[in-house]
Amino acid sequence: MWYTRRGFLKGAVAGAASGGGLGLFGSAAWAAGSPDADILNFALIKEYLESDFYQRATASGQITDPAERSLLQALLSDEQAHVQAVSGAVGQLGGTVVAKPGLRYQAGTFGSRDSIWKTAHAIEEAGLRAVLGQAGNLQTPAILQAAASIYGIECRHSALTALVVGLPVEGGVFSGASETPMTRADATAALAPFVASWPNTGFAPAGS
Amino acid sequence: LDRLPVCLPGTIVFGRARDRREFLRLAALVGVGAATALVPAAIGQAAAPTSLQFGQGDPGILRYALALEYLQAEFYARGVQSGTMGSVSPIVTPIAQHEAAHVNLITNTLAKIGEPSLPKPKFKFPNGTFSDSTNFLKVAAIYEEAGVKAYQGQVTNVKDKSLLAAAAAIAGTESRHAAVIGYLLSKQTLPGVTEPSGTMAEVMAVVQPYLAS
Numbered sequence: 090m091w092y093t094r095r096g097f098l099k100g101a102v103a104g105a106a107s108g109g110g111l112g113l114f115g116s117a118a119w120a121a122g123s124p125d126a127d128i129l130n131f132a133l134i135k136e137y138l139e140s141d142f143y144q145r146a147t148a149s150g151q152i153t154d155p156a157e158r159s160l161l162q163a164l165l166s167d168e169q170a171h172v173q174a175v176s177g178a179v180g181q182l183g184g185t186v187v188a189k190p191g192l193r194y195q196a197g198t199f200g201s202r203d204s205i206w207k208t209a210h211a212i213e214e215a216g217l218r219a220v221l222g223q224a225g226n227l228q229t230p231a232i233l234q235a236a237a238s239i240y241g242i243e244c245r246h247s248a249l250t251a252l253v254v255g256l257p258v259e260g261g262v263f264s265g266a267s268e269t270p271m272t273r274a275d276a277t278a279a280l281a282p283f284v285a286s287w288p289n290t291g292f293a294p295a296g297s
Numbered sequence: 298l299d300r301l302p303v304c305l306p307g308t309i310v311f312g313r314a315r316d317r318r319e320f321l322r323l324a325a326l327v328g329v330g331a332a333t334a335l336v337p338a339a340i341g342q343a344a345a346p347t348s349l350q351f352g353q354g355d356p357g358i359l360r361y362a363l364a365l366e367y368l369q370a371e372f373y374a375r376g377v378q379s380g381t382m383g384s385v386s387p388i389v390t391p392i393a394q395h396e397a398a399h400v401n402l403i404t405n406t407l408a409k410i411g412e413p414s415l416p417k418p419k420f421k422f423p424n425g426t427f428s429d430s431t432n433f434l435k436v437a438a439i440y441e442e443a444g445v446k447a448y449q450g451q452v453t454n455v456k457d458k459s460l461l462a463a464a465a466a467i468a469g470t471e472s473r474h475a476a477v478i479g480y481l482l483s484k485q486t487l488p489g490v491t492e493p494s495g496t497m498a499e500v501m502a503v504v505q506p507y508l509a510s
Contacts, residue, residue: 163487170490217469224465225458234494237452237465241445241492244469245476249487252477259391262477266398268469270462 125232126184128223130288131273132236133175135216137189138283140168142212149199157202157253164209164246171239178232191285206254210261212283213250217243219276221268244268348510349418349501355460356412358451361497362464363403363415365447368507369440370396371420376437379427385434385481392437392474399467406463419509434482441475442488443503444468446495 143165146152152161179186198208220240227233251261259265271279281287351360373393376382382389407414425432448468455461472492479487495503 160487167487167490174490221462221465221469224462230453234449234453235491237449237468238491238494240465240469241449241472242487242490244472245487248473248476249480252480258387262388263391263395263470263473266395266470267402267463267466270466 125227125229126179126182128227129175129179129182129232129236130184130187131276132220132223132239133172133179133187134190134284134288135212135219135276135280136168136171136175138192138280139212139216140165140172141189141192142194142209142283143168145194145199146205146209149205151199151202151205153202157206160249160253164250167242167246171242174235175239178235182229182232187288190288192283193285194283203254206250207256210247210250210254210256212280213243213247214264215271215276215279217247218269218271219273219280222270222272222276224270348508349415351415351497355456356407356410358455358464359403359407359412359460360415361451362447362467363400363407364418365440365444365500365504366396366399366403367415367417368420368504369444370400371417372396372422372426372436372440375422375427376433379433381428382430382433385430388477388481389430389433389437395470395474399470402463402467406460420507421509422507431482434478438475438478438482439503441471441478442493443495443500444471445475446493447497447500449492449494450496450500452494 143161147161147165152158176186194208198204217240220236220243223236224233224240227236247264248262256262277287349364351357351364370393373389373396376389377386377393404414422436423432426436427433445468448464448471451464452461455464476487
């Protein structure tokens with residue numbers, strides 16, 4: 090397995106050495122070796138991707154409808170805020186903040202409005218399912234609360250990106266009566282086409 | 298019917314202004330540069346302004362969620378039956394199915410863990426709620442946002458991790474509903490960088506006017 094948790098362990102050691110540096114979240118969970126920082130780093134890769142994607146989408150000039158431009162602007166600012174918040178939380182937990190990876194997009198991704206919204210929807214969908222898959226694994230209450238909040242926002246993003254581009258209501262705008270979680274491996278595989286070089290945080294796709 | 302025939306209004310305002318205060322709210326949530334950690338409120342301690350009794354612990358949270366799902370399920374079922382949904386029918390119909398499924402899911406979960414269910418409360422809706430789709434969507438927006446707040450508000454109170462995952466899976470669907478209803482109303486569509494969260498007392502204060510008894 091590539092899940093080395095090196096970054097987390099390094100941070101945990103640093104945190105333990107600093108003695109009480111993690112008091113904000115309570116040191117007990119950290120003494121037990123919570124994987125929260127590592128999970129957050131994975132979420133951060135997803136947030137980097139989303140933020141980067143909406144930045145490029147904005148720069149493409151393909152989104153011209155005023156309502157859609159407003160949506161795009163809101164999506165971008167949400168994701169930028171998520172990047173900052175998640176980065177900050179990883180550091181706060183004593184973890185090593187993963188660097189923004191190299192990102193790649195299929196040719197033509199930003200060449201049309203339809204392609205932009207459909208790709209956005211695919212990324213949002215994978216992202217929210219990835220976070221949901223970790224719901225039971227997060228240990229720190231404040232981190233769990235923040236992750237749940239970000240997840241809910243991503244669900245809104247997924248629905249709206251599907252709605253504006255006219256994807257089917259069920260299986261697009263909605264995803265049945267409840268969301269489907271993804272394992273970390275599946276989520277990594279789903280995002281792999283966009284991530285040119287996986288940061289060495291233990292989340293590299295198996296076999297790469 | 299699987300494609301949305303709804304015309305997209307051109308005057309939609311997506312989200313409210315992203316101000317610094319809002320970012321700070323998220324920052325505080327995850328403890329970035331903040332001096333305070335969130336302390337989860339103990340479930341059931343604050344008296345909810347309602348005649349409904351949910352009980353304590355995870356079963357109490359389930360019965361609380363069930364009350365909200367009962368409300369939504371009845372509301373959407375009546376919306377579908379009303380025949381007045383028009384162009385938003387392709388959206389309202391699946392939502393009605395989702396809410397009915399949520400009622401079943403929570404009821405079954407309570408049965409599975411050997412806990413009593415919550416009898417379905419009697420609900421009342423404002424006059425004209427089902428006479429046109431705009432009235433209907435306005436009420437729907439209230440319920441969906443209350444539902445999101447309720448789930449978000451209980452995230453750190455749920456003890457059982459598998460239950461938490463199941464509740465989160467439902468909550469995400471409610472977030473989608475809230476976004477889409479907001480969109481159809483041409484109003485606030487994205488709440489900002491974080492989902493709203495509410496205590497049981499806050500949420501039940503919103504729901505109370507719709508309880509008949």
